[in-house]
Amino acid sequence: MKAEAEGTVQTETRQTQQRVAIHDAFSSERRPLSPQEALEVAQRTVPGLGIATVYRAIKRFVSDGVLVPVELPGAASRYELAGLGHHHHFQCRGCDRVYDVEGCPPRIAELAPEGFELEAHEIVLHGLCADCSETTSATT
Numbered sequence: 302m303k304a305e306a307e308g309t310v311q312t313e314t315r316q317t318q319q320r321v322a323i324h325d326a327f328s329s330e331r332r333p334l335s336p337q338e339a340l341e342v343a344q345r346t347v348p349g350l351g352i353a354t355v356y357r358a359i360k361r362f363v364s365d366g367v368l369v370p371v372e373l374p375g376a377a378s379r380y381e382l383a384g385l386g387h388h389h390h391f392q393c394r395g396c397d398r399v400y401d402v403e404g405c406p407p408r409i410a411e412l413a414p415e416g417f418e419l420e421a422h423e424i425v426l427h428g429l430c431a432d433c434s435e436t437t438s439a440t441t
């Protein structure tokens with residue numbers, strides 16, 4: 302195939318491959334990813350991928366409702382797949398990865414002062430993930 306249109310077709314195919322690889326990064330890691338982390342995972346499939354493409358794809362996924370931002374105090378934005386249901390996050394101070402935490406402590410509403418109506422809550426756990434706590438105890 303040496304047609305003039307070949308270039309356009311290849312560009313579209315490449316863009317689709319890139320978007321699929323970026324989406325796959327989020328579904329395979331099963332935890333919130335920063336654009337940089339998504340890039341590193343997606344590069345296993347698409348080696349030539351650049352960070353600007355990842356930012357563009359993420360922006361598009363967010364406006365399409367595929368990804369939602371995960372805002373953590375004092376940390377760069379992460380993104381995760383939409384529709385995961387209510388859950389919380391664990392941020393590792395060793396590797397700076399963010400993990401999903403299943404479940405939710407009961408009776409949180411009781412923490413609100415008398416007469417207050419609780420509408421939402423965020424819980425972020427901080428510490429060392431299994432990998433990092435293993436490394437720490439191995440060297441001490």
Ligand SMILES: [Zn+2]
Nearest residue numbers: 393396430433
């Ligand atoms: Zn860690």
Ligand SMILES: [Zn+2]
Nearest residue numbers: 387404405406
């Ligand atoms: Zn909760």
